[in-house]
Amino acid sequence: ADDVTLQLKWVTQAQFAGYYVALENGYYADEDLNVTIKPGGPDIAPVQVLMGGGADVMIDWMPSALAAREQGAPVVNIAQPFKSSGMMLTCRKDTGITGPADFPGKTLGVWFFGNEYPFLSWMSTLGIGTDGGDDGVTVLKQGFNVDPILQGQADCVSTMTYNEYWQIIDAGLTADDLVTFKYEDQGVATLEDGLYVIEERLDDPAFVDQMTRFVRASMKGWKWAEENPEKAAMIVLDNDETGAQTEHHQIRMMGEIAKLTAGSNGALDPADYERTVSTLMSGGSDPVITAVPEGAWTHVITDAALN
Amino acid sequence: MTWIVFALVSWAVGYWANYKLANSALRQTRLVKLAVPMIFGVTVMAVWEGMVRGLDVPHVILPPPSAIAERFAGSLPVLWVDFVQTFVKGALSGYVIGCGAAFLVAVLIDRSPFLQRGLLPVGNFIAALPIVGTAPILVMWFGFDWQSKAAVVVAMVFFPVLVNTVQGLTATDRMQRDLMATYSASYWQTLTKLRLPAAMPAVFNGLKIATTLALIGAIVAEFFGSPIKGMGFRISTEVGKLGLDMVWAEITVAALAGSAFYGAVALLEKGVTFWHPSQRG
Amino acid sequence: MRSFLPILTVVTAIVVFWYGAAVWMNAKWAQDQAVRAGVELSIPELVADTWSQERPRLPAPHQVVVELWNTTADMALQGRAMSKRSLIFHGWITLSATLLGFVMGTGAGILLAVGIVYYRVMDMSVMPWAIASQTIPILAIAPMIIVVLNSVGIQGLIPKAIISAYLSFFPVVVGMVKGLRSPSSDQLDLLRTYNATPNATFWKLRLPSSTPYLFTSLKIGMAASLVGAIVGELPTGAVRGLGARMLTGSYYGQTIQIWSALFAAAILAAILVGAIGLAERSILKRMGMSQ
Amino acid sequence: MRNAPVIEAKDLNLTFETNDGPVHALKGVTLTIDKGDFVSFIGPSGCGKTTFLRVVAALEHPTAGSITVNGMSPDDARRRRAYGYVFQAAGLYPWRSIRDNIRLPLEIMGFPKSEQDTQIDRVLDLVDLRGFGKKFPWQLSGGMQQRASIARALAFDANLLLMDEPFGALDEIVRDHLNEQLLHLWGSTDKTIGFVTHSIPEAVYLSTKIVVMSPRPGRITDVIESTLPRERPLDIRDTPEFLEIAHRVREGLRAGHAYDDE
Amino acid sequence: MRNAPVIEAKDLNLTFETNDGPVHALKGVTLTIDKGDFVSFIGPSGCGKTTFLRVVAALEHPTAGSITVNGMSPDDARRRRAYGYVFQAAGLYPWRSIRDNIRLPLEIMGFPKSEQDTQIDRVLDLVDLRGFGKKFPWQLSGGMQQRASIARALAFDANLLLMDEPFGALDEIVRDHLNEQLLHLWGSTDKTIGFVTHSIPEAVYLSTKIVVMSPRPGRITDVIESTLPRERPLDIRDTPEFLEIAHRVREGLRAGHAYDDE
Ligand SMILES: Nc1ncnc2c1ncn2[C@@H]1O[C@H](COP(=O)(O)OP(=O)(O)OP(=O)(O)O)[C@@H](O)[C@H]1O
Numbered sequence A: 001a002d003d004v005t006l007q008l009k010w011v012t013q014a015q016f017a018g019y020y021v022a023l024e025n026g027y028y029a030d031e032d033l034n035v036t037i038k039p040g041g042p043d044i045a046p047v048q049v050l051m052g053g054g055a056d057v058m059i060d061w062m063p064s065a066l067a068a069r070e071q072g073a074p075v076v077n078i079a080q081p082f083k084s085s086g087m088m089l090t091c092r093k094d095t096g097i098t099g100p101a102d103f104p105g106k107t108l109g110v111w112f113f114g115n116e117y118p119f120l121s122w123m124s125t126l127g128i129g130t131d132g133g134d135d136g137v138t139v140l141k142q143g144f145n146v147d148p149i150l151q152g153q154a155d156c157v158s159t160m161t162y163n164e165y166w167q168i169i170d171a172g173l174t175a176d177d178l179v180t181f182k183y184e185d186q187g188v189a190t191l192e193d194g195l196y197v198i199e200e201r202l203d204d205p206a207f208v209d210q211m212t213r214f215v216r217a218s219m220k221g222w223k224w225a226e227e228n229p230e231k232a233a234m235i236v237l238d239n240d241e242t243g244a245q246t247e248h249h250q251i252r253m254m255g256e257i258a259k260l261t262a263g264s265n266g267a268l269d270p271a272d273y274e275r276t277v278s279t280l281m282s283g284g285s286d287p288v289i290t291a292v293p294e295g296a297w298t299h300v301i302t303d304a305a306l307n
Numbered sequence B: 001m002t003w004i005v006f007a008l009v010s011w012a013v014g015y016w017a018n019y020k021l022a023n024s025a026l027r028q029t030r031l032v033k034l035a036v037p038m039i040f041g042v043t044v045m046a047v048w049e050g051m052v053r054g055l056d057v058p059h060v061i062l063p064p065p066s067a068i069a070e071r072f073a074g075s076l077p078v079l080w081v082d083f084v085q086t087f088v089k090g091a092l093s094g095y096v097i098g099c100g101a102a103f104l105v106a107v108l109i110d111r112s113p114f115l116q117r118g119l120l121p122v123g124n125f126i127a128a129l130p131i132v133g134t135a136p137i138l139v140m141w142f143g144f145d146w147q148s149k150a151a152v153v154v155a156m157v158f159f160p161v162l163v164n165t166v167q168g169l170t171a172t173d174r175m176q177r178d179l180m181a182t183y184s185a186s187y188w189q190t191l192t193k194l195r196l197p198a199a200m201p202a203v204f205n206g207l208k209i210a211t212t213l214a215l216i217g218a219i220v221a222e223f224f225g226s227p228i229k230g231m232g233f234r235i236s237t238e239v240g241k242l243g244l245d246m247v248w249a250e251i252t253v254a255a256l257a258g259s260a261f262y263g264a265v266a267l268l269e270k271g272v273t274f275w276h277p278s279q280r281g
Numbered sequence C: 001m002r003s004f005l006p007i008l009t010v011v012t013a014i015v016v017f018w019y020g021a022a023v024w025m026n027a028k029w030a031q032d033q034a035v036r037a038g039v040e041l042s043i044p045e046l047v048a049d050t051w052s053q054e055r056p057r058l059p060a061p062h063q064v065v066v067e068l069w070n071t072t073a074d075m076a077l078q079g080r081a082m083s084k085r086s087l088i089f090h091g092w093i094t095l096s097a098t099l100l101g102f103v104m105g106t107g108a109g110i111l112l113a114v115g116i117v118y119y120r121v122m123d124m125s126v127m128p129w130a131i132a133s134q135t136i137p138i139l140a141i142a143p144m145i146i147v148v149l150n151s152v153g154i155q156g157l158i159p160k161a162i163i164s165a166y167l168s169f170f171p172v173v174v175g176m177v178k179g180l181r182s183p184s185s186d187q188l189d190l191l192r193t194y195n196a197t198p199n200a201t202f203w204k205l206r207l208p209s210s211t212p213y214l215f216t217s218l219k220i221g222m223a224a225s226l227v228g229a230i231v232g233e234l235p236t237g238a239v240r241g242l243g244a245r246m247l248t249g250s251y252y253g254q255t256i257q258i259w260s261a262l263f264a265a266a267i268l269a270a271i272l273v274g275a276i277g278l279a280e281r282s283i284l285k286r287m288g289m290s291q
Numbered sequence D, E: 001m002r003n004a005p006v007i008e009a010k011d012l013n014l015t016f017e018t019n020d021g022p023v024h025a026l027k028g029v030t031l032t033i034d035k036g037d038f039v040s041f042i043g044p045s046g047c048g049k050t051t052f053l054r055v056v057a058a059l060e061h062p063t064a065g066s067i068t069v070n071g072m073s074p075d076d077a078r079r080r081r082a083y084g085y086v087f088q089a090a091g092l093y094p095w096r097s098i099r100d101n102i103r104l105p106l107e108i109m110g111f112p113k114s115e116q117d118t119q120i121d122r123v124l125d126l127v128d129l130r131g132f133g134k135k136f137p138w139q140l141s142g143g144m145q146q147r148a149s150i151a152r153a154l155a156f157d158a159n160l161l162l163m164d165e166p167f168g169a170l171d172e173i174v175r176d177h178l179n180e181q182l183l184h185l186w187g188s189t190d191k192t193i194g195f196v197t198h199s200i201p202e203a204v205y206l207s208t209k210i211v212v213m214s215p216r217p218g219r220i221t222d223v224i225e226s227t228l229p230r231e232r233p234l235d236i237r238d239t240p241e242f243l244e245i246a247h248r249v250r251e252g253l254r255a256g257h258a259y260d261d262e
């Protein structure tokens, strides 16, 4: 069997259910693959791991993948299981925020580490400065949890539809206490969890073949997970070595994730790609990428895998 | 290949130069004392540059010193803003508060052996709490700006300084104390004229340890939430953007600032404890 | 033993203060919740609530103790000591990296100290850089170390141990340089009158007289190793170990979990440092160096 | 004024409790020291000389018996700053210059600044250290340090001087010189001095009264009143009278001495 | 064998470079020590006694002049382990028992284990410390420690013994006792001894030759050949001959003494 190592972008959770399902249900084995899944975390730049040879394929968000490409790390999108973005800004209603027009003067929590780009282009399309002041917003580099909104240190925080939002709910606030702004609705959505490899390795037919089988099995895993959310969540839990995840939360997350993968057969939709690129290039004074990337994606793998 | 040869040659030359200098008749001069570590540092840089280029290490993994220097020179305003945020506001204020509080507490509990016997083991236990764990908690408590960084620094430096000061306050010998007793000196007289001066070498030991802790604490705490400036903020975001040259530029600032801070405290120590055998050379 | 009562007093004082602080820090949330639910909290209800929240700003001591018990002793009793939810399991992971890192760090530290004491070149060139190395934020370069080692095929325990060694070598260098230089010029002159070789001087004078310094450094080094192992756990995906528990606790706002992992780490440190202290006592006693 | 008792000890006992059992440092010590006396204590190591001086200075407290200093308890006497104490080692504070070391008791006792300086100048002259006031202790030889510590004890002009082997670390010539100076000071001021030494000639040369002690338990075995005049040139040490007293002291010492442990 | 020179120093100079300028520790020192001599060095603090002994032991090197030990350079002599050195402080290693402290030079010089033990037993007897071999230094009194350090220097039976104020810290009675023992050892073995002391009676009692030194710069001001017999009971110290020599030494000392700083 061929060894393949997959580097995740975040810790083991239902966000990556498809891959764990493919592993546990033997879809990878059926394709004669021996897959290792490496969890990620806030200190891990998947691109670095890929470049360092620690993984063959990684899951990343397109903004940071394209930024890395400009920095001289030639990564290529080979598949895009996530069709829509799950990112949103969640605000407390009692701050008086009802729409983007109310943002000036407020404090917003944003994830950095490559996740700040969509936010920055959103603000620049709104014409709101990000350096504080009365007509700009004060930006905080948000940690890995939702404390800032619970503790009242921020008026809004970044959340994912499938995770942090529910943590706020679990903590005791209700949906009625909150206002959410989905990036999809704001027209600044960028592509999230896609599969990326190093460009030059695609010159090797054996590697292309491995990836083809890998993507095929992974997509099979995703479809199974969408249809069996509870079982998929349990598989994820079994693979969580930290022992920190709860069943309830993972089942719910799986349900939300299914909404994001729905509509993707795994192949990247060039229109989504174009939209992501134009969002990133409009990033105000300091755009994420300065030139339209060339060859940042390929359909070679998905074409082969999905036929 | 030429780069690898360059690295090896630099290493050989640097080593040879230092060997000659360190064993020369001039080795006691101030110039040589400065030159030797400098040459060592330059040699390390040259070997690094040569190896990175020679072995074709991708820049997103380890940039060569030349790229770091270039980035450093080109980003001075940003580096300065980060430095002020992290070092001046976070580390320095935390250092002053933490060391000051530790010193005061040490003097206060000094009168009660009971408290000392109870507080020191507990203090050592609390000091063993890994900072990485306390940083997110303190960020939650004290907010995102420099106050939480200062709090982390306070937590980090408090116990080393406390323990050293308490220990230092016991550093008098019996005869020195008896002398005070023969003068029927009061507690405060004994404290200010005997025990505090005698404690200074130990206190400075703590203060020196605390300098390196302070900077690390402030930077690490920024990983757990910060405004959009600061050395830790920059490092963590630039890693995400694979701006490794910027990351190393910040690390350089940290190393420079940390060493200078340490050096300043060491200088102060020299002034205050000039009388101690270790300072008399 | 004579320290028992003072420690008990201090601990009691801390616990009382802690309970008070828990009320103070968690009250706002309790009140907010009450307002949202449209109920009025009496004082006892408020206090009870602040001591039993699921995600408190500051968990009450008993919450931490219960969590610690549930994830250690209770699991061990059920025979699941090595389950992923058991702190014993995670503690063991951290412990193994700590011990390996400690051995590597102290080994390197002692060698470096010997080099500094015996070779003037090293003495003059290395020390400033050793100090500078400690001002580098380890959390920033830990991921790079992991990635670089990964690219040469080293992963698992070793990278974590290397980070932990990086943190522990410095106190050992400083302490041992001091220790190896502690023999007085009289003691050194004595050996010169015997025309002793540098080798004999090391084994018969410098090493034995540095023993007290060695143990002090070992204690600091051990605590530093533990911190290093925990830091090293974060960029490896933070999947196992006490560091991972703290981090995932932090992702999900599980303050109780953070606190219990913190205490587990501190207890581990206390045990390790205590063990060195015991060794120190018996060895120094055998060497006749403690009165 | 002469002959009013400055120190009056009756049946003094002092036992230290140690891990190896009790140590009888003083046993049944009865002694009267009159105003203007120069009393030397001599005896083998560990016989309790230092301990006795410390009891007088209220640095230790007897487990039995009674002692008065200037008619009051040693603690009260200490509070009135009745005595100056010179320790065996100089014990100067290394962070203070010689002047400031001598200033220390004056600061503590609240002398006005101007008087501090006159006193310091006076005692620096007395011990031949004028010009060294600005130096730090470690910049001086052992003998000079010892003289500075004597100056420190003299600075506040107490009437009782307790000196514990003050010249132990000095060479014979310097010692002779300081002995002469001390005699001179004593002769010209009317101070009472308690003086511990290991040297028989020193004891005989200086004292009006020599107390010979023996150890385990620390007892007084002999009190020898000196027949020498108060005025003593250095070569008095070659007179038969001197040698006679020295001989008596040596005999007393040897009697109390055990070789198995010294 | 007698009278072959063991140490021959010609016009020895030694200058230390210090921050405050050069210190002339030895200046034009010329001295011959014959086999079997017992030579005492006496002089005020800082006159270069220790420095001279250290030059002989090749622990310092002269800046001018020549010196031979057993006809070779001090360094060569050291390499042949020609001498035993007793330092002013006992300097026992606290982590070694008394036996093991005495064993130290034997280990370093590579004596076989069995011989080590016989030698240790021999010297322990010699200094009256049999039965204390297993103790650690801090379990012994100062005098016993000093004797152990002498035993250590005697263990490998060097023909030249250099002793730097070995009895400085002891009380007079113990000192007398050890003086007797040392004379006895010297009389029974034919060793050559270089001995530094501050005590005039000690120097006169022990030596065949007394070297009086004076400081700044360190010079030899007098060399006094003793007329006392080799066999010396303790009470020889009361004889006029003894007092006469002692007087001469004292005069020599006083001449070279400067009071401003000792
Ligand atoms: N604090 C103490 N605890 C226990 N034992 C003590 C203490 N101080 C002194 N001793 C013991 O009391 C005895 C008398 O001691 P002291 O110091 O008075 O002797 P000394 O005559 O001054 O001797 P030396 O000439 O060596 O100074 C000794 O056996 C000593 O060990």
Ligand SMILES: Nc1ncnc2c1ncn2[C@@H]1O[C@H](COP(=O)(O)OP(=O)(O)OP(=O)(O)O)[C@@H](O)[C@H]1O
Pocket (backbone or CB within 6 Å): E016, E017, E018, E023, E024, E025, E043, E044, E045, E046, E047, E048, E049, E050, E051, E052, E218
């Ligand atoms: N390593 C050194 N560096 C500089 N000066 C030194 C050094 N060793 C000794 N001296 C100086 O050389 C002189 C002679 O010193 P030495 O130790 O030989 O005197 P000494 O006669 O043994 O005195 P003491 O009786 O106090 O032991 C002194 O002035 C001393 O300060």
Ligand SMILES: Cc1ncc(C[n+]2csc(CCO)c2C)c(N)n1
Pocket (backbone or CB within 6 Å): A009, A010, A015, A041, A042, A043, A111, A112, A113, A115, A143, A144, A160, A162, A163, A164
């Ligand atoms: C440092 C860091 N912070 C936030 C994110 C954003 N993010 C992307 S996926 C994901 C998981 C959602 O449950 C989160 C939080 C990140 N990638 N890295």
Ligand SMILES: [Mg+2]
Pocket (backbone or CB within 6 Å): D049, D050, D051, D164
């Ligand atoms: Mg005494």
Ligand SMILES: [Mg+2]
Pocket (backbone or CB within 6 Å): E049, E050, E051, E164
């Ligand atoms: Mg000397």
